[in-house]
Amino acid sequence: MKRWRLELIALGLATAGVGWLNAQGTPTSSAAGRIRGFSAAASAAETARERDMKAAPSPKVAEADFDVMTAEPHHAGSPYEIKLADYVGDRFKEFGLEVARYEYSVLLPWPGERRIDILGPNPIKLQVEEEKLRGDQWADKPGILPAYNAYSPSGDVTGEIVYVNFGVPADYETLAKLGIDVRGKIVLARYGGSWRGIKPKVAAEHGAIACIIYSDPHEDGYFQGEVFPDGPFRGPGMIQRGSVMDMPRYPGDPSTPGRPSKPGVERLPMDKIETLPTIPVQPMSYRDAEEILRRLKGPVAPEAWRGALPITYHVGPGPANVHMKLVMDYGQRRLIDVVGKITGAVAPDEWIVVGSHRDAWTFGASDSVSGHVSMNSVARAMGEMLKKGWRPRRTILFVSWDGEEQGLLGSTEWVEDLATELSAKVAVYVNRDAGAGGPTFGSSAVHSLTPFAHELAQSIQIEGSTANTSTLFDTWLERSREQSPAKDGHPMLKLPTVGALGSGSDYTAFLDHIGIPSMDMGLSGRDGDGTYHSTYDNPDWFKKYIDPQFKFSVLAAQVTGVALLRLADAELLPLDYEAYGNQILEYIRDIEQQAQQATGASAADAKRIDFAGMRSAADAFTRAGAALRQRGESLLAGTPSAAALGDINHRLMMAERDLIEPAGLPDRPWYRHVIYAPGLYTGYGVKTIPGVREAVDAGNYARAADQATVVIRALRRATRTLQGS
């Protein structure tokens, strides 16, 4: 589901790990010659293992694997997705892993009748279905899920159209200035500017009766480059599917919040579910949307609202008048997560988990088979290493998620299912969604992993690369600089930006619900998004435009493999709470600056937020993190006992759990992390220190003051854990 290129762009705008570490100038590396978390002796062995790991992935094997996994449409609950669960399980077994399957039965709608007619002026029936390009062997395959927005309700409405740009809250402020009201209207929004689920949510809050979302060629069509089949971008009849569940409230099966969707578990009736849109939602191609847009009058759209269609964009309302009928088939569908396990030799109860989703909207060549295949390559390589006698220090779990696209179903249900065990055992979760699309590395992670991520990227060479971009660190820094260019008050970045984790992929339940240090990573190119969530994210497109030689697949396997090896074999977990704490201090400063802009009566309220207390708690957390890292480094310089290492590792694992507030965030108790959450009105986009920040955003300073005390308590808990006191 994750959209790497756009996500990276969004990160450039977010406050996300840019400041403190960049001020330091270089990654805070471990003692010379040692890999972070490893003693000198262990580093030498690790270096040799990494050499083997990097040599292991084969483009040919990856392509064969890819061909199987993209051979048929395989959305969650489809026959081929169930077959692929067997396929992945068999491969894991073949590699020498212990395999387990976890099945869930989730509420999942499939699309029935969908019809959109323009009643006037100049009535026409729109195409609605995704275009089948003539001669395309993939578009004709049986079993393709028609274009729809998952979790839209059924509906039958008629109304005038209002064009709402991206359909985010700021756009409705602009509409208000223009004197335009969407009550009783159908809104037409373009994809982009936020996670799609925000669009119907905000539209409904403003009284709209339905929401149509279309792909403007400005975002991923001809404005960006040639369209498929002449290039990788989105053609006139191609449609972006996608979920519109209100995931910032909670992800997973909407009928079982906080509980696994297993037999006997309590399920909410439809009318009690809070994460379903209240109005019908349907995606559309720009071929269809242009018909509507050409029939709008009213004010010319503000310049920033205009896309790349060859028309004058008007806002409406009307005269375009549209009838829209959607019939959704809600039912229970079968979901299968497949887990392959290598039990650790020294610390079997410290788990490193890596996951990638297996399900796809259609063929999923890029999203997420490309990621899954690179994970498979790592499992295969580790299987070979096992045969040669290696065993990891910690336990490693490879997980093939199901139902990610509809709402992180597989990962959320699994985390809810095994919460107690995972809370006790998982040291780090590594996420691999789509992300073998080019040579540019990117990563978002808890900020204790920032130095680790930088060093990891430095360790991976790009084959056939130029002098300027010889490692993944270089491509990452280059892209980060493009996205946050040097300007007044912002010197040129010295380090790549490690984004803060929002949502949109399977790390969400791990981090936000139970406090597991998490890391997302991927590789992207410049042209990889044009077929996102369409029928044309298929092998032809992928092999022609994205990774013809499977070299990015190999590169992705290398970086994933080295990451897992380091995490699993390091004597001390490479978690740096000093880096984390310094980043938290920056977030606090941000929010404080924002709160200081409050005026009048609000200014007095804003003063009651205990920023000094937060700063002081974050300072203590930072110092405790530094002290623990130093203690770990002196241990590694000597001959530490297993018990001494185990004690530090335990503290490093558990400090993150302390950042979980059991009561959860205001109005969304499923989200419990006090530092990270997806924004209620941004979706994928993160809100750091969300309890305080979203209250300040909303001008609710009393709530912000309450939430500040929650943050202070959590930081103090974590500090005590780091201190071992």
Place this chain on the structure above:
Amino acid sequence: MKRWRLELIALGLATAGVGWLNAQGTPTSSAAGRIRGFSAAASAAETARERDMKAAPSPKVAEADFDVMTAEPHHAGSPYEIKLADYVGDRFKEFGLEVARYEYSVLLPWPGERRIDILGPNPIKLQVEEEKLRGDQWADKPGILPAYNAYSPSGDVTGEIVYVNFGVPADYETLAKLGIDVRGKIVLARYGGSWRGIKPKVAAEHGAIACIIYSDPHEDGYFQGEVFPDGPFRGPGMIQRGSVMDMPRYPGDPSTPGRPSKPGVERLPMDKIETLPTIPVQPMSYRDAEEILRRLKGPVAPEAWRGALPITYHVGPGPANVHMKLVMDYGQRRLIDVVGKITGAVAPDEWIVVGSHRDAWTFGASDSVSGHVSMNSVARAMGEMLKKGWRPRRTILFVSWDGEEQGLLGSTEWVEDLATELSAKVAVYVNRDAGAGGPTFGSSAVHSLTPFAHELAQSIQIEGSTANTSTLFDTWLERSREQSPAKDGHPMLKLPTVGALGSGSDYTAFLDHIGIPSMDMGLSGRDGDGTYHSTYDNPDWFKKYIDPQFKFSVLAAQVTGVALLRLADAELLPLDYEAYGNQILEYIRDIEQQAQQATGASAADAKRIDFAGMRSAADAFTRAGAALRQRGESLLAGTPSAAALGDINHRLMMAERDLIEPAGLPDRPWYRHVIYAPGLYTGYGVKTIPGVREAVDAGNYARAADQATVVIRALRRATRTLQGS
């Protein structure tokens, strides 16, 4: 020729009078109840006269006048333009003015054969001619000058196309980074981003063999709003004509730089003229340009380069291969300026000159008949006042310019013709180009006129206006704030921006060649530019979309009339050299900051520029200006002698002449003003303190240091004049 809306946008980016006066908060107004330059008694009489003036203009009369002046195509040298000279002269006579005609014979090319063929891939012959919309009575009129770029040479070339965006120097830096060379190629540039004449100049400097300039719908077509006849914007077949003479070197007849084009004057042979492009240049519609752009490959154009056509913009070179043949008919054409004079009663040798151009590319409904008609309304109103016994204190000249469109021909030749007399007598030149297109006022002027311009705008009410925009000051401030929005380091503007004068209209010779305080002004709307320089700048378009009731024509007459009354009748000229000096100090600071960014060896060179000396000279100038204003105000509070007033007025007039450096600017001796000039590579856009600034821009610090001494000398001369010493 002037393009108000775009010009105003450009001003938002320029450093132009925003800083010092805005820091003051309100216009530096004269003593309470007095109009700037008037004693209390005279102010009362002036207020009454202004009331008459504002009541005088009639929409009906204006429309009748407009209908005559737009009845036929009337480019310079055409039969109807000559007829209109008689018409305007007759009107001036009828109003009671003394009329004189000034004729010149200028070198002026008319277009012959123009042919552009795409040789491949998929050969086609392009339309080249402007589209005649079916049923349009105006497009079929005989005598319309075909679409061409005046002063292009003839040529017959074949080459591959490179798309160069706006074709400004920065675009060629981008091309260099892409590894693309235009040598031997034909460049395709879009209109916008600079004055059009810069495009072939820079293209030729980079080795291109021809230049095509097209109107992208992003700039003034459907991206901005509905196209004619459904709206005011540029349709697919409409073409922008325009001059490509190198006016930043010198304007006017290219064969007689610095001399009037009269019988017997020395004329340069064609091969000695420096202001003609060296490569053929032709404008094009987007209907034709799309055919070329669709045939380009090579890199996808950078995002900022992409227009609004429904294609992927590529840079090339090729494979589009184009044959272009232009035959230009260079010949001597007849030019007629018409002058109407009202001789002053008290100070006949202090002249206030107002001018508007009569010639047009075709019908010139907006450009510049709308402006000329409002000037005619003022002449008529003053004629009525003369009949009632009023005589202005100073002499007023109304001038109807010819040949403005091809290169400010009429005004330049006239100033060169009468330079000695004008230098001695003209107190202020007021320019009225196109500019009756809406309720939004705008003005650029020498900065001694900044307070005058602000007070003038405050004095004109807009009929039927809302509370927020009841005077021209309000609409001007609103637009200025849109263009320079408040942001970090830039508080919200308190005063409208008075732009610095660049070029592009008939004030150029007055200000830049002989140092006459000048002021340009106009009214604009939001939708007025779509037919700029096309056949469709005609009465149908104008009456449907721009000024159906001729109320903006009346408003334009009111503001012009009040300006002239104030300038002509004030006991003391409303020139404030303190305001001017403070603005100059800001320009010096700007340039100094830029020079401080020089590094290495350049930094040492940059240190040799005598910024301290410039600051000190500008300080003295500023103080002398303040002292003279205070002296004037005390005089007006008493009963001053005519001699005392005359002395101050003389100093106010002549101080501007002292800012003329007789040797002129480096490499362009015709431009002699040390504070204002059009940029050599911006065209219309101003470069303030051009000798120093352009040298710093170019990293030529030795020249900058020389030019700084020129500026210091000029400021000292002017200071002595203001001091009367």
